[in-house]
Amino acid sequence: xxxxxxxxxxxxxxxxxxxxxxxxxxxxxxxxxxxxxxxxxxxxxxxxxxxxxxxxxxxxxxxxxxxxxxxxxxxxxxxxxxxxxxxxxxxxxxxxxxxxxxxxxxxxxxxxxxxxxxxxxxxxxxxxxxxxxxxxxxxxxxxxxxxxxxxxxxxxxxxxxxxxxxxxxxxxxxxxxxxxxxxxxxxxxxxxxxxxxxxxxxxxxxxxxxxxxxxxxxxxxxxxxxxxxxxxxxxxxxxxxxxxxxxxxxxxxxxxxxxxxxxxxxxxxxxxxxxxxxxxxxxxxxxxxxxxxxxxxxxxxxxxxxxxxxxxxxxxxxxxxxxxxxxxxxxxxxxxxxxxxxxxxxxxxxxxxxxxxxxxxxxxxxxxxxxxxxxxxxxxxxxxxxxxxxxxxxxxxxxxxxxxxxxxxxxxxxxxxxxxxxxxxxxxxxxxxxxxxxxxxxxxxxxxxxxxxxxxxxxxxxxxxx
Amino acid sequence: xxxxxxxxxxxxxxxxxxxxxxxxxxxxxxxxxxxxxxxxxxxxxxxxxxxxxxxxxxxxxxxxxxxxxxxxxxxxxxxxxxxxxxxxxxxxxxxxxxxxxxxxxxxxxxxxxxxxxxxxxxxxxxxxxxxxxxxxxxxxxxxxxxxxxxxxxxxxxxxxxxxxxxxxxxxxxxxxxxxxxxxxxxxxxxxxxxxxxxxxxxxxxxxxxxxxxxxxxxxxxxxxxxxxxxxxxxxxxxxxxxxxxxxxxxxxxxxxxxxxxxxxxxxxxxxxxxx
Ligand SMILES: Cc1cc2nc3c(=O)[nH]c(=O)nc-3n(C[C@H](O)[C@H](O)[C@H](O)COP(=O)(O)OP(=O)(O)OC[C@H]3O[C@@H](n4cnc5c(N)ncnc54)[C@H](O)[C@@H]3O)c2cc1C
Ligand code: SF4
Ligand code: FES
Numbered sequence: 187x188x189x190x191x192x193x194x195x196x197x198x199x200x201x202x203x204x205x206x207x208x209x210x211x212x213x214x215x216x217x218x219x220x221x222x223x224x225x226x227x228x229x230x231x232x233x234x235x236x237x238x239x240x241x242x243x244x245x246x247x248x249x250x251x252x253x254x255x256x257x258x259x260x261x262x263x264x265x266x267x268x269x270x271x272x273x274x275x276x277x278x279x280x281x282x283x284x285x286x287x288x289x290x291x292x293x294x295x296x297x298x299x300x301x302x303x304x305x306x307x308x309x310x311x312x313x314x315x316x317x318x319x320x321x322x323x324x325x326x327x328x329x330x331x332x333x334x335x336x337x338x339x340x341x342x343x344x345x346x347x348x349x350x351x352x353x354x355x356x357x358x359x360x361x362x363x364x365x366x367x368x369x370x371x372x373x374x375x376x377x378x379x380x381x382x383x384x385x386x387x388x389x390x391x392x393x394x395x396x397x398x399x400x401x402x403x404x405x406x407x408x409x410x411x412x413x414x415x416x417x418x419x420x421x422x423x424x425x426x427x428x429x430x431x432x433x434x435x436x437x438x439x440x441x442x443x444x445x446x447x448x449x450x451x452x453x454x455x456x457x458x459x460x461x462x463x464x465x466x467x468x469x470x471x472x473x474x475x476x477x478x479x480x481x482x483x484x485x486x487x488x489x490x491x492x493x494x495x496x497x498x499x500x501x502x503x504x505x506x507x508x509x510x511x512x513x514x515x516x517x518x519x520x521x522x523x524x525x526x527x528x529x530x531x532x533x534x535x536x537x538x539x540x541x542x543x544x545x546x547x548x549x550x551x552x553x554x555x556x557x558x559x560x561x562x563x564x565x566x567x568x569x570x571x572x573x574x575x576x577x578x579x580x581x582x583x584x585x586x587x588x589x590x591x592x593x594x595x596x597x598x599x600x601x602x603x604x605x606x607x608x609x610x611x612x613x614x615x616x617x618x619x620x621x622x623x624x625x626x627x628x629x630x631x632x633x634x635x636x637x638x639x640x641x642x643x644x645x646x647x648x649x650x651x652x
Numbered sequence: 653x654x655x656x657x658x659x660x661x662x663x664x665x666x667x668x669x670x671x672x673x674x675x676x677x678x679x680x681x682x683x684x685x686x687x688x689x690x691x692x693x694x695x696x697x698x699x700x701x702x703x704x705x706x707x708x709x710x711x712x713x714x715x716x717x718x719x720x721x722x723x724x725x726x727x728x729x730x731x732x733x734x735x736x737x738x739x740x741x742x743x744x745x746x747x748x749x750x751x752x753x754x755x756x757x758x759x760x761x762x763x764x765x766x767x768x769x770x771x772x773x774x775x776x777x778x779x780x781x782x783x784x785x786x787x788x789x790x791x792x793x794x795x796x797x798x799x800x801x802x803x804x805x806x807x808x809x810x811x812x813x814x815x816x817x818x819x820x821x822x823x824x825x826x827x828x829x830x831x832x833x834x835x836x837x838x839x840x841x842x843x844x845x846x847x848x849x850x851x852x853x854x855x856x857x858x859x860x861x862x863x864x865x866x867x868x869x870x871x872x873x874x875x876x877x878x879x880x881x882x883x884x885x886x887x888x889x890x891x892x893x894x895x896x897x898x899x900x901x902x903x904x905x906x907x908x909x910x911x912x913x914x915x916x917x918x919x920x921x922x923x924x925x926x927x
């Protein structure tokens with residue numbers, strides 16, 4: 187007689203976390219990671235579906251049931267190897283991917299219960315491998331003598347580099363900043379993605395033979411045409427969408443108004459939270475308003491709290507439901523005491539009288555008809571203006587393509603918003619030049635940038651094998 | 653890592669260094685700048701490129717040791733290395749034949765104006781340079797500027813050398829005596845503001861090189877926002893050269909002071925470490 191089926195825990199195994207009141211005093215990671223016991227318990231919830239729908243939800247098609255099976259068996263190294271067949275940055279993706287919109291959204295278990303915590307398991311096995319010092323290199327084939335230049339060291343560029351070095355290409359990454367990693371190092375805060383995790387992934391690629399030249403702004407220090415004429419047979423552009431948007435309202439250039447890019451770069455890349463041990467300063471506001479509703483806005487708000495703000499307001503023109511951020515981040519921000527002011531639009535920023543921000547004037551909104559994105563368009567309610575006293579404002583309403591590189595690259599076709607046009611395999615209009623990630627799609631996700639990198643790497647290999 | 657090949661104290665607390673940076677030296681043009689970071693805990697600061705020698709694969713920078721970063725930089729010796737140097741950034745100054753050009757240099761502005769004056773002279777302009785400083789000891793690169801100008805006028809605030817007064821006093825007179833086609837002013841923001849105020853009623857085109865606080869220098873952060881003709885510009889990519897008559901000077905002066913308090917703390921921490 188068949189054994190009675192084990193009862194399934196309807197809930198995900200909870201993630202051990204720092205307590206909210208403790209964690210807002212430090213920049214350490216909020217989510218502490220599963221223990222071996224947690225991981226196995228969570229893996230055992232998995233039904234090992236034959237036609238695993240989770241895999242279809244994964245932009246790079248990780249064989250999820252297979253890796254979870256290894257976790258069940260306690261063979262964490264085999265599990266991480268399984269993931270790495272498709273995803274070279276599992277410790278990063280396990281932390282920052284929006285699993286609720288991807289693999290976990292399609293999980294069979296999710297129909298009745300909470301889905302499997304796929305992201306947490308991915309993170310667990312990757313951390314296990316790294317922390318135990320068990321990261322193994324892959325066999326690098328004999329060099330094929332072909333050189334590829336990768337511009338930008340964000341997730342798209344790192345993926346192209348990793349995939350091509352595996353095939354024997356000679357890869358050099360050119361990065362404008364002094365540290366590689368793109369948004370992973372300058373944007374996403376330490377408390378969500380520790381920089382040592384990113385660094386370990388990058389060092390791994392370097393060990394495999396990828397060369398990284400920091401402090402090179404392509405378009406200024408060297409141009410794409412020069413790279414192609416000198417020694418490189420192909421170029422991949424993965425420069426992200428790094429140009430910050432401002433609201434264009436009165437008072438936006440007052441002292442104390444930051445773009446999210448500046449605010450986060452000072453704190454993450456330059457380590458201003460350790461000032462004066464580190465030289466880069468940042469204004470630590472008492473009352474901070476962050477404008478926007480995405481991950482970037484929430485990261486800024488939570489960073490402001492950790493810098494010691496007594497009050498942090500998040501001002502968003504739509505309602506909670508339309509927020510494009512990750513759910514987990516929203517919950518964390520709420521627990522930490524970020525105050526959400528929904529359906530509200532800043533109208534102008536008022537000065538304290540000495541060139542510094544003193545307040546913002548806002549207006550209330552209501553949701554009207556759906557717009558082209560399908561979300562209901564917010565419309566202002568006349569006469570509903572109110573004043574919010576603040577001393578720091580962070581504008582996190584999105585970014586655009588930076589024209590610096592495209593403007594120095596003749597023959598590179600762009601769309602009307604300035605993003606690079608590519609075909610379905612990642613080729614641009616310029617011979618030998620490929621592109622992917624945020625510079626093609628506009629701000630998206632780490633995993634979609636990696637997916638684009640993978641596609642482009644395949645196309646580059648094909649192009650150079652002809 | 654970028655090695656310091658040469659170091660010279662031009663005046664009290666004003667230094668000239670030559671740094672090895674092959675790629676930058678090949679590409680640099682007058683008016684452009686680099687962003688440097690001195691050490692692993694360092695901040696990123698912009699410095700205008702004063703000269704570039706592709707044969708030595710090096711660039712020349714001039715700075716005044718006033719803040720923590722510039723003091724750290726000043727403490728380095730020939731053979732030492734700085735961790736980061738990236739460039740050349742910003743748009744180069746537009747060099748062409750204008751006719752008669754007055755170059756106005758205040759303080760260490762003498763350094764960035766030098767290659768501009770040199771190229772303007774090469775482009776067949778008649779170049780008049782005004783070099784001003786608080787006092788005689790602080791005048792730098794006098795010989796270099798003399799060599800690349802048709803006329804050199806010196807002013808000091810205290811009268812210890814040249815004309816007693818401000819650069820604007822000399823400028824007003826020269827404008828009266830000459831038909832001037834262009835004025836280029838580089839120096840402290842307040843000096844560039846006054847120069848622009850002198851030339852505006854005379855309708856003489858005036859180019860200034862703005863120096864706001866920067867972080868990345870590539871258009872990624874917006875720290876370097878300035879307002880020109882009522883429009884917000886990112887100085888690092890849209891400038892640093894702008895039409896002085898259109899610049900919102902009070903905004904620039906105010907934004908330069910964002911971190912005054914923090915600068916004091918940083919300096920204290922530096923002297924604590926030293927003692
Ligand atoms: C604060 C923040 C939080 C985020 N949170 C999440 C999240 O939780 N989950 C998620 O999936 N996604 C998140 N994202 C989005 C995600 O980080 C990006 O979609 C992703 O990093 C894009 O990768 P990329 O390779 O296209 O470019 P980037 O990561 O933007 O990297 C581009 C790199 O190119 C360099 N570069 C630019 N121009 C040049 C040039 N001319 N020459 C040389 N180098 C150049 C840049 O300095 C940068 O290092 C977040 C983004 C931000 C800003
Ligand atoms: S859909 Fe869910 S339960 Fe099924 S294999 Fe994937 S993770 Fe496991
Ligand atoms: S310095 Fe960051 S945009 Fe200019």
